[in-house]
Amino acid sequence: MIEILSPREVERARSAGALVAHILQTCRERTQVGTNLLEIDRWAQELMAEGGGVSCYVDYAPSFGRGPFGHYICTSVNDGVLHGLPRDQALEDGDLLTLDIAxxxxGIAADSAVSFVVGEARDAADLALIDVTRRALDAGIAAVGPGARLGDVSHAIGEVLTxxxxxxxxxxxxxxxxxxxxxxxxxxxxxxPGRGYRLRPGLLLALEPWVMADTDELVTDDDGWTLRSATGCRTAHSEHTVAVTEDGVEVLTLPRG
Known part of the structure; x- marks a missing residue:
C-alpha cells in the first residue's frame, strides 16, 4: 500500500527528519580513527532517546535479514554498503564508513544515510564514489514533484550513476x-522516465543511491545482515527522506544550523 500523509503527519515527519539529521551529523562529527562501531551504535541510541525518537531498526526483521536487527544504526565499512550490523571493530585511518539510520x-518515520572517509582520504576513488552518490541523490530530489512519475526519479538517479x-x-x-x-x-x-506511479502531495520517499566501484553483485556476511560488494571493492551510499508538496519537494533530513 502507498501511504499519503496528511499535513499534520507531514509536520511530524519534519520532526523525525530533524532528529535523524541531528543523530547522523553528531555521530559523524564524533567518529575518528579508533572509534568502535559499537560506540557509534551507543551514541545513536542515546541521541535517539534524548530526542524522543523510537528506533526503526532494533526490532526490524524483514525476510532478507536474519532478524531482529538488534541495533540502532547501520555501520557499513569499506566494501560494506547496506545494512551493516554494528560489531566490535575499531575504525582505521582511511576507512570508508556509511552510517544509515531511521x-x-x-508515529512517523524518517530515514537518511551518509558516507565519509575516517581520518585521511588515501584514494581519490573513494571521494569519487561518495560524490557520485550525492550528485545522484540531488538529481533524484530535483525530479520529485506533484505529477512526476516514479520512473522520472529513478531515471534521474541512474543517469548520474551510470x-x-x-x-x-x-x-x-x-x-x-x-x-x-x-x-x-x-x-x-x-x-x-514517464513510467510508474504518479507522485502526489503527502507522499514521503526515502531516496538512496548507492554504488560499488566495480560490480553490481552483493554478498551477505555471516551475521545475516551486512551486505558487501562481491569483489571486495569500496562502496558508498547517500540518502534523504523527502516529501512531495503541492508545489515541489521538501527535504526532511537536511542538517539544521
Missing amino acids: VLVD GAGYPVNTDFGGHGIGSTMHQDPHVPNLGR
Whole structure:
C-alpha cells in the first residue's frame, strides 16, 4: 500500500527528519580513527532517546535479514554498503564508513544515510564514489514533484550513476516511508522516465543511491545482515527522506544550523 500523509503527519515527519539529521551529523562529527562501531551504535541510541525518537531498526526483521536487527544504526565499512550490523571493530585511518539510520517520532518515520572517509582520504576513488552518490541523490530530489512519475526519479538517479561509469544494483533502492520505515513504492536506482506511479502531495520517499566501484553483485556476511560488494571493492551510499508538496519537494533530513 502507498501511504499519503496528511499535513499534520507531514509536520511530524519534519520532526523525525530533524532528529535523524541531528543523530547522523553528531555521530559523524564524533567518529575518528579508533572509534568502535559499537560506540557509534551507543551514541545513536542515546541521541535517539534524548530526542524522543523510537528506533526503526532494533526490532526490524524483514525476510532478507536474519532478524531482529538488534541495533540502532547501520555501520557499513569499506566494501560494506547496506545494512551493516554494528560489531566490535575499531575504525582505521582511511576507512570508508556509511552510517544509515531511521527513526520514528510521534508515529512517523524518517530515514537518511551518509558516507565519509575516517581520518585521511588515501584514494581519490573513494571521494569519487561518495560524490557520485550525492550528485545522484540531488538529481533524484530535483525530479520529485506533484505529477512526476516514479520512473522520472529513478531515471534521474541512474543517469548520474551510470554516466560516471558505475554498475547499478536494483535489488535494493529507495522506498516509500511514513508510519513504517519501508513501504511501497520501491524506488530503484535505474528507471525509465514517464513510467510508474504518479507522485502526489503527502507522499514521503526515502531516496538512496548507492554504488560499488566495480560490480553490481552483493554478498551477505555471516551475521545475516551486512551486505558487501562481491569483489571486495569500496562502496558508498547517500540518502534523504523527502516529501512531495503541492508545489515541489521538501527535504526532511537536511542538517539544521
